[in-house]
Amino acid sequence: MEQRVFAILQDNLKKSYSPYSNYPVSAAVVTHDSEVFTGVNIENASYGATVCAERTAIFKAVSAGKRKGDLKALYVMVGSGKIGTPCFMCRQVISEFFNDDCSVVCFSTEGDREEYKVKELCTFPFTSEDLL
DSSP: OHHHHHHHHHHHGGGOBOTTTOOOEEEEEEETTOOEEEEEOBOOSSGGGOBOHHHHHHHHHHHTTOOTTTEEEEEEEETTSSOOOOOHHHHHHHHHHSOTTOEEEEEOTTSOEEEEEHHHHOSSOOOGGGGO
C-alpha cells in the first residue's frame, strides 16, 4: 500500500495550486478499509484563505462520511525534495480525526521517509474536553 500511496503523492504534487509560495504539498489519507483520499495545498492571494494539503485530504474523507476511528494513516509529500511535516493548524485537525496511535508518514520526493505517531506530532491538542 505504501508504494501505491507514494506514487499517488508524487503524481498529485502536479495538482497543487501554489503560485505564491512555490511550495507544492500533496497528502493522502488511508482508511482502515483501504480507501484513499487525496489532497493538495490550494493557495489564495489572501493568504488566510489558503488550505493545506493535509486538511484537504482529511476534509474529503470526512465529507465522504469517515470519522475518527475510520482513518488509519496520513501521508505527506512536499515538492522541495526535502521531508516536510504538517503545520500546526493541520496538526490540530489531525488530532481531531485520527487516533493517537495512527501514523503520519512524511516523504521526500526521492523516497526518504519519516514516520510519527499522532501522539508524537500532536503533543498538546485542543480537544472537546477543553470545552467543558
